[in-house]
Each structure stands twice: as structure tokens, then as C-alpha cells.
Amino acid sequence: MEKTYTVTKTQILKIAEKSCRTLMNKFTPPELPPAMRFHYHQSVFLLGMLRVWEETGNDEYFQYIKGYYDALIDDEGNFEYDRDQLDAIQVGILLFKLHEETGHKKYMIAARKLRHIIDTINRTTENGFWHKDKYPYQMWLDGLFMAGPYLVKYANQFHEKDLIQVVLYQERLMRKHMTDPKTGLLFHAWDEKRVQPWANKDTGCSPEFWGRSVGWYGTALIDILEAIGDEYQGQEELPVEVAKYIENVVKFQDEKTGLWYQVVDKGDQEDNWLESSSSSLYLYTMAKALHYGFVGKEYEENLLRGFSGLLEHMTREDADGLHVNGICIGTSAGTYEYYVGRPTSEDDLHGVGAFLLAAMAVYEYLEK
Numbered sequence: 001m002e003k004t005y006t007v008t009k010t011q012i013l014k015i016a017e018k019s020c021r022t023l024m025n026k027f028t029p030p031e032l033p034p035a036m037r038f039h040y041h042q043s044v045f046l047l048g049m050l051r052v053w054e055e056t057g058n059d060e061y062f063q064y065i066k067g068y069y070d071a072l073i074d075d076e077g078n079f080e081y082d083r084d085q086l087d088a089i090q091v092g093i094l095l096f097k098l099h100e101e102t103g104h105k106k107y108m109i110a111a112r113k114l115r116h117i118i119d120t121i122n123r124t125t126e127n128g129f130w131h132k133d134k135y136p137y138q139m140w141l142d143g144l145f146m147a148g149p150y151l152v153k154y155a156n157q158f159h160e161k162d163l164i165q166v167v168l169y170q171e172r173l174m175r176k177h178m179t180d181p182k183t184g185l186l187f188h189a190w191d192e193k194r195v196q197p198w199a200n201k202d203t204g205c206s207p208e209f210w211g212r213s214v215g216w217y218g219t220a221l222i223d224i225l226e227a228i229g230d231e232y233q234g235q236e237e238l239p240v241e242v243a244k245y246i247e248n249v250v251k252f253q254d255e256k257t258g259l260w261y262q263v264v265d266k267g268d269q270e271d272n273w274l275e276s277s278s279s280s281l282y283l284y285t286m287a288k289a290l291h292y293g294f295v296g297k298e299y300e301e302n303l304l305r306g307f308s309g310l311l312e313h314m315t316r317e318d319a320d321g322l323h324v325n326g327i328c329i330g331t332s333a334g335t336y337e338y339y340v341g342r343p344t345s346e347d348d349l350h351g352v353g354a355f356l357l358a359a360m361a362v363y364e365y366l367e368k
Contacts, residue, residue: 007308009366015311015322016052016359019352020061022321029067032349038072038081040146041330041349043091048356050094055360066098069107077109084121085132086146089114093150096157108157115154118147118166124192128173137192140333141178144171145216145223152227164233167224174217175241178205183265184248188213189333198334206333209264215281215354218245222288239294242285246295249282250302258302258309262328263339271340276314276326280354283307287361291368307362310355327351 023045027033032042046065053061073079082088092114099107122130124137129147131140148167155163178186189206191199198206221242228235252264254274260282261267262275286303289295314326327348331339345351 007304007311007362007366009363012359012363012366013052013055015315016048016356016363017056018317018322019324019356019359020049020052022323023347023349023352024060024064025321026347029064030071032068036071038079038088038091040087040090041353042068043093044353045349045356046094046353048353048360050097051356051360055363062101065094066102069094069098073106073110075104075106077106077113079110079113081114083117084134086117086121086129086143087132089117089150090146093153096153111154111157115151115158115163118151124173126173127169128192129170131189135189135333138189138196138333139170139174139177139192140189141174141186141213141217144174145220148220149223149227152224156227156229161233164228164235168234168238171221171224171238177203180205180209183209183251184244185209185214185264186217196333208266208334208336208339210331210333210339211260211262211264211275211278212281212328212331212350212354214249214264215278215285218242218249218285219281219357221245222285225292226288239292242289242294246282246286246289246299250286250299253282253302253306254309257313258305258307259313262342263336266336269336269340273340273344274313274326275328275344276310276324277328277348277351277354279306279310279314280351280358283310283358284354284361287358287365291361291365303362303365307358310358315355323347324352324355 030036046068049061049065092111095107095111128139129143131138131143151163151167155161177190187205188210191204194201194204221238225238253260254267257274259274259279261272263272266272283303283306286299290299314324316323323346325346327345328342329345331342
């Protein structure tokens, strides 16, 4: 008899709020690790918190988000950030909402500075963004999430529509070079020069499907589509790609727990392990795709089984709140042994952020 997975909207919202408050009680906004840095770990968590604020209207959440950015950006829009990498761009994703709510010009001054990273960032011979200067001639799946949604929002805010085409082109380059014809999944990284120790000498691809990078890619597709909206901008391929992505990802969903493995397609290996942030990102993408009708309702069971598994196997509660565990720490591109040898942490910010994004996307789907 097929198991029925029941989780209510009320439960989800309470869980998401508990998760937010656990870290709010532990850290002041500037203390979010790495403390006093303009860094995507914090912004992924705060992006999840923003979704909770949008649903609850509780001003404490908004003020906490604002407190992080106000500690780092002065009234003239000056701040310290890494100018040689796509990761820095993602941190600006919340600046648009901060400006909308407060009207303070410093947020848009900061936004303009981040946009210009792509004017000077190094590129492949096909104009693909290097992920960072220290990763020469390399495109990473992570980069589409780090830069894509932000640049589309910027394009809308500042009427620079050509940026949308830049984003769509970057996505097409990734699909062209990084898609595995056997599984349909995209490899974590691609080295145009084929000189990295992990690079396939024929394709330039890294050898494995790292869970969170695959998750960033799917999340980016959804967020780019949401940011573009209904106006035709050449994005008609993306809903189809989202559907194919979900079809391929669910093939590797663990039957017992509903979760996914650190190396996505090798759940049969004894040293591989279930990972929470990637599982959360797949569930986010799936919930959004169901919400928008990019996939059929047959995936609802995968969604609810996965979210139930996330709650059962990757969260715990104690006197300090609700904790998310099984989160792979920050990770570069590498081999199978490298990925499965990475440590895990509890309440790592990009893991909690991914969990919040998943929770609120499931909430939104159930509400619909």
C-alpha cells in the first residue's frame, strides 16, 4: 500500500519560523558567519527569511535582514566586496526589496556596483563567465544561481534588458558544455582548457554530479523565470528545461528517505551520504515547477515524500530551537573521493537558507 505523506501549511510555516529564530537568537545580523563579510552564505539564509517575512508580515524578520546589509553598506553605498567572482553578485539579490521598502538610495548604489562585476570578470572564448579569477577558464553550475537571478532583477529595475539575454546565454553555454547525455544531469564544472586535474580531457567536464551544484542550477532556472515574468524575452526554453531537470533528478531520489545523495547518481556507494541542502534545493525547484504547471501533478508524491524526509532525517529540535543538519560545507570542484570526503555541518547558513526556500515553496504550492 502506497504511503501517504501529510504535512500542513500551518506546520510548515511554524517550522520555517522556528528555523529563522534559531539563528536569529544565536547571531546578531553582523555576526552571521563569516562575520562582517558580504558573502552569499548569509544572503541565501536571508533570502529564505525574506520568504517567511513576505508570508507572515512580521517586521522582526525584515529588520534582521536590513540589519545585516546596514552593517556592511554605509549611507553613501560604499562597502567591501569581492570584485573577481560571481558569488559576490548573489549577495545583492535582497537590495531591490530593501530599496522598495525603505526608499534609501544606498541600496541601489550598491546594486549598481555589483552589476559591473560582469564588465570586468574574465570570460571563456565563448564569453562564458569564469566562476572566479582563481578558477581560470572554468564555468561552474553555481555561477548561474549566483549571477543570473540578480542580473534579471537588475535589468528590470534599471531598464537594461540586454542583461536578460546575457543571463540566458550563460545558461545555454552551461547546457551545451556540461550536460551528461546519459543521465541528463549537468556536471559541476567545466574547464575550457582541459588542464584541471579533474577535467575530462575530451569534454573538459568535472567527473561527478555534486548535489548542491545540481541544486543551484535548478533553483537558478526557476528564479530566472520568476524574475523575467510573463513578458517574452527568449526564455521559452526554460520551462521545458525545468521539466527535464526534475524528470532526471527524481530518478535518483532515495526510495527509503525521499532525499538525495552528495554525489547524486551514486547512492549505491557505501561511502556516499544523504545531503540536506541539495535535497532542499531540488524540492524548491519541484514545488515551484508544480506551482507554475511546468510539470504534472504526478511529481507531488516525490515532493511531499522528500519534504517529509527532510524533516524526519535532517532536522532536530532542542531547547535552542530547530536545527538543520547534514549540510555539506563549502566545496570546490573535484573527484568522487573529494566530494564524499567533505565534512558536514549543522545550521550552516546556505543549508538553512536552502531549507527555508524549500519549506516556503512547498507552503506556497499547498496554498495554491
